Amino acid sequence: MNNCLFCQLINRDIPAQIVFEDKEIFVFKDIKPRAEIHFLIIPKRHIPSMLELTDHDQALMGKIMIVANQLAQEHGLLNGYKTQINTGINGGQEVAHLHLHLFGNR
Numbered sequence: 001m002n003n004c005l006f007c008q009l010i011n012r013d014i015p016a017q018i019v020f021e022d023k024e025i026f027v028f029k030d031i032k033p034r035a036e037i038h039f040l041i042i043p044k045r046h047i048p049s050m051l052e053l054t055d056h057d058q059a060l061m062g063k064i065m066i067v068a069n070q071l072a073q074e075h076g077l078l079n080g081y082k083t084q085i086n087t088g089i090n091g092g093q094e095v096a097h098l099h100l101h102l103f104g105n106r
Contacts, residue, residue: 006097036105077104
C-alpha cells in the first residue's frame with residue numbers, strides 16, 4: 001500500500017532506525033518512545049489490523065511474539081517488559097498496519 005506509513009518504512013522510502021528484519025518481519029525504534037526501549041514489530045505483509053487476521057496468520061503472529069521475546073532479552077529486559085497491540089480506531093490504533101509495541105525500562 002503506497003500510502004501506508006509502515007509499508008513506506010519497509011520499502012525504505014522513509015528512514016527508520018531498524019532493529020531487526022527478516023523476510024516476514026520488520027522491527028524499528030518508535031520515533032516518539034514511551035519507554036527507554038520502545039520498538040514496533042510489524043509484519044512486512046500489509047495487514048491493516050488484528051481485525052483482519054485469519055487462521056492463515058497463526059504462524060506469523062507466533063513468530064512476532066517470539067521475535068519480541070528475543071529482542072527483549074537481547075536488549076537486557078531480563079526482568080520483564082510490556083507488549084501492546086492496539087486494534088482499530090476504537091482500540092487506539094493510529095497507523096492502519098498491524099503492529100506490536102515492545103516497551104522496556106519505563
